[in-house]
Amino acid sequence: MLLKELREEVLEANLELVRRGLVLYTFGNASGVDREQGLVVIKPSGVDYDDLKPEHMVVTDLDGKIVEGTLRPSSDLDTHTLLYREFTEIGAVVHTHSEFATSFAQAGLAIPAFGTTHADYFYGPVPVTAALTDEAISGRYVHETGLAIVERFKGEHPLDPLAVPACLVNGHAPFVWGRTAHDAAHNAVVLEAVAKMAYRTLTLQADVLGVSQALLDRHYFRKHGSAATYGQK
Amino acid sequence: MLLKELREEVLEANLELVRRGLVLYTFGNASGVDREQGLVVIKPSGVDYDDLKPEHMVVTDLDGKIVEGTLRPSSDLDTHTLLYREFTEIGAVVHTHSEFATSFAQAGLAIPAFGTTHADYFYGPVPVTAALTDEAISGRYVHETGLAIVERFKGEHPLDPLAVPACLVNGHAPFVWGRTAHDAAHNAVVLEAVAKMAYRTLTLQADVLGVSQALLDRHYFRKHGSAATYGQK
Amino acid sequence: MLLKELREEVLEANLELVRRGLVLYTFGNASGVDREQGLVVIKPSGVDYDDLKPEHMVVTDLDGKIVEGTLRPSSDLDTHTLLYREFTEIGAVVHTHSEFATSFAQAGLAIPAFGTTHADYFYGPVPVTAALTDEAISGRYVHETGLAIVERFKGEHPLDPLAVPACLVNGHAPFVWGRTAHDAAHNAVVLEAVAKMAYRTLTLQADVLGVSQALLDRHYFRKHGSAATYGQK
Amino acid sequence: MLLKELREEVLEANLELVRRGLVLYTFGNASGVDREQGLVVIKPSGVDYDDLKPEHMVVTDLDGKIVEGTLRPSSDLDTHTLLYREFTEIGAVVHTHSEFATSFAQAGLAIPAFGTTHADYFYGPVPVTAALTDEAISGRYVHETGLAIVERFKGEHPLDPLAVPACLVNGHAPFVWGRTAHDAAHNAVVLEAVAKMAYRTLTLQADVLGVSQALLDRHYFRKHGSAATYGQK
Numbered sequence: 047m048l049l050k051e052l053r054e055e056v057l058e059a060n061l062e063l064v065r066r067g068l069v070l071y072t073f074g075n076a077s078g079v080d081r082e083q084g085l086v087v088i089k090p091s092g093v094d095y096d097d098l099k100p101e102h103m104v105v106t107d108l109d110g111k112i113v114e115g116t117l118r119p120s121s122d123l124d125t126h127t128l129l130y131r132e133f134t135e136i137g138a139v140v141h142t143h144s145e146f147a148t149s150f151a152q153a154g155l156a157i158p159a160f161g162t163t164h165a166d167y168f169y170g171p172v173p174v175t176a177a178l179t180d181e182a183i184s185g186r187y188v189h190e191t192g193l194a195i196v197e198r199f200k201g202e203h204p205l206d207p208l209a210v211p212a213c214l215v216n217g218h219a220p221f222v223w224g225r226t227a228h229d230a231a232h233n234a235v236v237l238e239a240v241a242k243m244a245y246r247t248l249t250l251q252a253d254v255l256g257v258s259q260a261l262l263d264r265h266y267f268r269k270h271g272s273a274a275t276y277g278q279k
Numbered sequence: 280m281l282l283k284e285l286r287e288e289v290l291e292a293n294l295e296l297v298r299r300g301l302v303l304y305t306f307g308n309a310s311g312v313d314r315e316q317g318l319v320v321i322k323p324s325g326v327d328y329d330d331l332k333p334e335h336m337v338v339t340d341l342d343g344k345i346v347e348g349t350l351r352p353s354s355d356l357d358t359h360t361l362l363y364r365e366f367t368e369i370g371a372v373v374h375t376h377s378e379f380a381t382s383f384a385q386a387g388l389a390i391p392a393f394g395t396t397h398a399d400y401f402y403g404p405v406p407v408t409a410a411l412t413d414e415a416i417s418g419r420y421v422h423e424t425g426l427a428i429v430e431r432f433k434g435e436h437p438l439d440p441l442a443v444p445a446c447l448v449n450g451h452a453p454f455v456w457g458r459t460a461h462d463a464a465h466n467a468v469v470l471e472a473v474a475k476m477a478y479r480t481l482t483l484q485a486d487v488l489g490v491s492q493a494l495l496d497r498h499y500f501r502k503h504g505s506a507a508t509y510g511q512k
Numbered sequence: 513m514l515l516k517e518l519r520e521e522v523l524e525a526n527l528e529l530v531r532r533g534l535v536l537y538t539f540g541n542a543s544g545v546d547r548e549q550g551l552v553v554i555k556p557s558g559v560d561y562d563d564l565k566p567e568h569m570v571v572t573d574l575d576g577k578i579v580e581g582t583l584r585p586s587s588d589l590d591t592h593t594l595l596y597r598e599f600t601e602i603g604a605v606v607h608t609h610s611e612f613a614t615s616f617a618q619a620g621l622a623i624p625a626f627g628t629t630h631a632d633y634f635y636g637p638v639p640v641t642a643a644l645t646d647e648a649i650s651g652r653y654v655h656e657t658g659l660a661i662v663e664r665f666k667g668e669h670p671l672d673p674l675a676v677p678a679c680l681v682n683g684h685a686p687f688v689w690g691r692t693a694h695d696a697a698h699n700a701v702v703l704e705a706v707a708k709m710a711y712r713t714l715t716l717q718a719d720v721l722g723v724s725q726a727l728l729d730r731h732y733f734r735k736h737g738s739a740a741t742y743g744q745k
Numbered sequence: 746m747l748l749k750e751l752r753e754e755v756l757e758a759n760l761e762l763v764r765r766g767l768v769l770y771t772f773g774n775a776s777g778v779d780r781e782q783g784l785v786v787i788k789p790s791g792v793d794y795d796d797l798k799p800e801h802m803v804v805t806d807l808d809g810k811i812v813e814g815t816l817r818p819s820s821d822l823d824t825h826t827l828l829y830r831e832f833t834e835i836g837a838v839v840h841t842h843s844e845f846a847t848s849f850a851q852a853g854l855a856i857p858a859f860g861t862t863h864a865d866y867f868y869g870p871v872p873v874t875a876a877l878t879d880e881a882i883s884g885r886y887v888h889e890t891g892l893a894i895v896e897r898f899k900g901e902h903p904l905d906p907l908a909v910p911a912c913l914v915n916g917h918a919p920f921v922w923g924r925t926a927h928d929a930a931h932n933a934v935v936l937e938a939v940a941k942m943a944y945r946t947l948t949l950q951a952d953v954l955g956v957s958q959a960l961l962d963r964h965y966f967r968k969h970g971s972a973a974t975y976g977q978k
Contacts, residue, residue, distance in 0.1 A: 161918065183494050183497050217394050217494060249483070260882040378709055388717060450626070452627070556977065587967065609942075
């Protein structure tokens, strides 16, 4: 069996989404990539989380062609593979319909950086894509979903995918990523917590400005980069 | 004992509502229909869920006449039977006072189709009935509740009950259905999740437009109909 | 030991408040009355729920004089005893700081009858008392809290305490009652559910009218009074 | 090993934050001080709560110099030690990013004293600090966070740290304290409950006035000071 360890990591990331209440029934999916072999491991489509085992994971190449596995891969596969091809430093992708992040996506609103919890993980607002055109929706829809994310990160106002490891798809829900499957799931859980607090901040006080650039810098770089001081080494 | 398997499915649907936090105490009820025999299996009224057994289920004909069972059927029986007579393709009905869907019903508002979670299950807004007249309330109230739902689906702006498998009763709460008891309960759980996200979307941004027809089509038909691609086969 | 059975019922009512998430730490209290003996059984003050046993309950007369028990009674005792003296048909009183009902009390707002869930238990809005005067607060405060409730039910716009078995104390929290300790706790749990849905209804749509008198009548009398049809017998 | 008992109390306070849902992953930290020895016991940085043992706690002096322990202390250490030096009567400090209190901090709003639940624990609004200047953020940031709290309590409108045992740091989250580690954690849990109810009170009715001084006095002094009557002795 190919990629034994990555299968286990991807399964574990999928289960973390369930434990943290981010997914309902079979909603949501996580995948991971082995950059050396150019292979992606992804959750199968519509299988109960209780029954999921490492061997159920589907292995594809970076174009989404199935290499190993008897189950159909997650219906969002083409978004995952596009993100792997375009964001070459990421190692895993997670997709959920977690309640609060999805509510921002449905409202077509980015999640503003209102506090240090946000700044610890996301170096600026979590962006929202443009709405997909009817043409994109009727075409290669799942691929186009990925294109909308890529356009948001590589278009007019570029963002570093590792500094802002999440994007809301307009009218849909968040995609989140990270260097590892563990990190991607962790980021998805924190995104939901941050979205929840942003929702309450906005409904308390509609005109909050959000954290200063100085606070954003201080918190983000406390946890990330070569000068990080958080945690045990 | 009549309809052994359907009793078990209906019991299981009732318990799913409890597990998912959709009912409090003895609120809520689920039923299923055997179309060949013309018999309905429904939860008894006001019995603790912990004590419910398949043999407690009450069996009636399509007019609500009790055929088997010593307990009194759910007080909402006449709404269930009317829906079975009028919506001939459905196999089960669920009624809950789940918090967010009920809040929309109390506000007299349909649940708009704000995102793909909604579109995966409901092909357009989940409608709300007209308020019942005083005459209807003082008359055959439970039957009239069913009539208000039917009027909403077969009246001036007709809807396909299988494409939009739920309706909010104005000032009351949702009724939800499906081809099987499992599906009806599943739809009720998703309806509550969708209502929760619609509530937060609206309180974030009062003037959201909701998903386009193209997105509604894409998501709904990804999970339903002959061209469905979601899940394993 | 006096009143063995009532002690157990009162303990059980206190524990039901914990199980349903209505109390935090030692907040909240339930009591019951034995009308024949003129004795009240009440939770002791500030004891952990995990440690509560029937023998810890304090027994007082209807004026709050301790008859049996070595622990200090709940600090809200004088409100309970006043309610027993004034509302002669009730058998138990419950006080919680449950989140949503307390939020209405803090806003100085009655909980409107927005739907049938409400109407099944409360025959009209759940009222809020006038704010206590500084004099009342500095005087026999706990007794005055009871007086404010009684004034709301027996004053200018009288209400039947059994038809509306709850009152919000302005700037404080709800007091709830019933014929038995079981019923009082049950009503407190439903009050919180009803408050939660009223909150969401109001924040969705500020100008909802609420249920009609006809719907209020239909639902309330379906569960209460000689013509009740809900449940088994 | 130094301070065996205090280590256990501090660990227990940390775990209480987890049990009550106030922290996510490794967010949050609690510490305690031994005034006689001038030593502080604090949670290590970024260690899973499941793995925490008393011996993992880090011991520092009141200037934050490590005296015992092989792990790196919580990154918020300098805020804790400053509070111990400035608020000489407190025995423990807790920091969380609990959802509702943090939402107020992000909105830059104090938590108003809307009801008796609040008044039982906090003698007046829970204040929010001024926003930190860019200079403070780029300088000794964690120390400056403490200074902002101290400025709020000892500046133009002084407050008694034991009468109002919490402060929101603007754009960040709450710091909470008490005479013991148990009390500090308890206060943090109640703060979150109070923040939740204040949020709902404000979103129901934006112009609530809050409790009167008389009610604030009555409730606060019922639980605190020499005339306290709540609980057993």
